[in-house]
Amino acid sequence: MCSVDFMDNTLSMEEQAIADRIQELKAELGEDLLILGHHYQRDSIVMHADFLGDSFMLSQKAAESSAKYIVFCGVHFMAESADILTDNDQHVILPNLRAGCSMADMATLNEVEIAWKEILDQSGLHDPIDREHPEEPVNDGKAYLVPVTYMNSSADLKDFVGRHGGVVCTSSNAEGVLNWAFERAGPEGAVLFFPDQHLGRNTGLAMGIAEDRMPTWTPGMGAMGELKGSRIVLWHGFCSVHKRFTPQQIEDFRQEHPDGVVVVHPECPKATVELADTYGSTQYIRNYVAGLPSGSKVAIGTEINMVARLAREHPDKLVECLDDEICPCSTMYMIHPAYLMDVLERLVDGEIPNQIVVPEDVQAGSLMALNRMLAILK
Numbered sequence: 001m002c003s004v005d006f007m008d009n010t011l012s013m014e015e016q017a018i019a020d021r022i023q024e025l026k027a028e029l030g031e032d033l034l035i036l037g038h039h040y041q042r043d044s045i046v047m048h049a050d051f052l053g054d055s056f057m058l059s060q061k062a063a064e065s066s067a068k069y070i071v072f073c074g075v076h077f078m079a080e081s082a083d084i085l086t087d088n089d090q091h092v093i094l095p096n097l098r099a100g101c102s103m104a105d106m107a108t109l110n111e112v113e114i115a116w117k118e119i120l121d122q123s124g125l126h127d128p129i130d131r132e133h134p135e136e137p138v139n140d141g142k143a144y145l146v147p148v149t150y151m152n153s154s155a156d157l158k159d160f161v162g163r164h165g166g167v168v169c170t171s172s173n174a175e176g177v178l179n180w181a182f183e184r185a186g187p188e189g190a191v192l193f194f195p196d197q198h199l200g201r202n203t204g205l206a207m208g209i210a211e212d213r214m215p216t217w218t219p220g221m222g223a224m225g226e227l228k229g230s231r232i233v234l235w236h237g238f239c240s241v242h243k244r245f246t247p248q249q250i251e252d253f254r255q256e257h258p259d260g261v262v263v264v265h266p267e268c269p270k271a272t273v274e275l276a277d278t279y280g281s282t283q284y285i286r287n288y289v290a291g292l293p294s295g296s297k298v299a300i301g302t303e304i305n306m307v308a309r310l311a312r313e314h315p316d317k318l319v320e321c322l323d324d325e326i327c328p329c330s331t332m333y334m335i336h337p338a339y340l341m342d343v344l345e346r347l348v349d350g351e352i353p354n355q356i357v358v359p360e361d362v363q364a365g366s367l368m369a370l371n372r373m374l375a376i377l378k
């Protein structure tokens with residue numbers, strides 16, 4: 001197991017000077033500014049966030065905010081969602097424009113549009129876009145294909161999903177969202193779930209859907225498995241961070257700590273999720289660790305910044321990362337405090353730097369898909 005001690009959160013003199021300047025700039029911008037921080041951000045960013053959360057919670061905070069400037073310390077798709085959910089006179093800023101998500105990049109609009117047509121042709125399912133109210137539960141006896149995209153996807157895919165009667169999900173509400181989608185697909189219908197195959201498969205299995213009813217779709221190759229009779233068609237994407245957690249790591253931890261427990265994120269592969277004691281979203285993992293009695297030993301399968309923070313928050317428990325190697329999300333890590341300071345300096349100077357603007361023609365469908373998600377409880 002990797003020790004989390006390596007993630008020293010004490011600041012060097014230079015880092016402290018940056019932190020102090022960020023605080024001054026925050027004070028100067030006052031209520032015009034909201035800083036959102038994802039759990040996978042480093043501590044020297046999180047310390048400045050008004051809210052720390054997962055993508056679901058942060059999208060709610062963005063939607064509720066009236067701040068003029070929303071600085072999103074996360075990755076590109078999160079800032080896009082915040083822009084969609086906020087008013088036109090609010091500005092969403094990503095401190096480093098190169099902070100993307102490798103999983104989100106695994107599904108492009110062009111690929112999904114091609115897959116959509118091919119799956120409809122091969123499965124005999126109908127497109128919800130042909131119904132007058134595709135967002136209503138189906139009552140015409142037909143079987144539909146309903147698109148569901150994970151939050152970790154580009155805005156143009158969310159727009160596609162919204163226009164085709166579908167919905168966005170996060171790792172904290174995937175089951176509720178799939179239930180919603182099945183009511184719109186009909187008892188013989190199916191869901192196209194993208195981009196993360198693991199979240200889709202793990203959630204489907206937890207809902208009692210047999211694995212042979214969840215074929216995987218790879219662009220250029222088509223379906224691995226039978227489309228006819230399928231319940232969830234899984235896009236082939238994955239998270240390069242969570243893919244690293246393996247059953248062997250769990251066995252090694254249990255050998256060392258027979259009384260320990262293991263909690264992993266649902267973006268981990270099926271075999272890892274099945275062997276873990278429990279699994280859930282970043283917020284679920286935080287609550288789970290907090291609820292363990294003092295003296296507990298827990299190994300966690302998720303991003304290292306969050307694991308390291310949990311270890312520091314719970315010094316009375318042994319908190320370890322499942323992976324021997326350090327496993328930060330490389331794109332989340334691109335949000336360095338110097339970038340945050342830079343965008344705040346420029347805001348104070350009257351400039352609007354690194355603004356994320358989702359084009360008007362993409363906003364309508366994306367907003368529908370996001371609002372449908374926000375209306376669905378877990």
Ligand code: SF4
Pocket residue numbers: 040075100101102103104152239240241242303329330331332
């Ligand atoms: S942890 Fe994985 S899914 Fe999350 S932003 Fe990083 S690459 Fe994307």
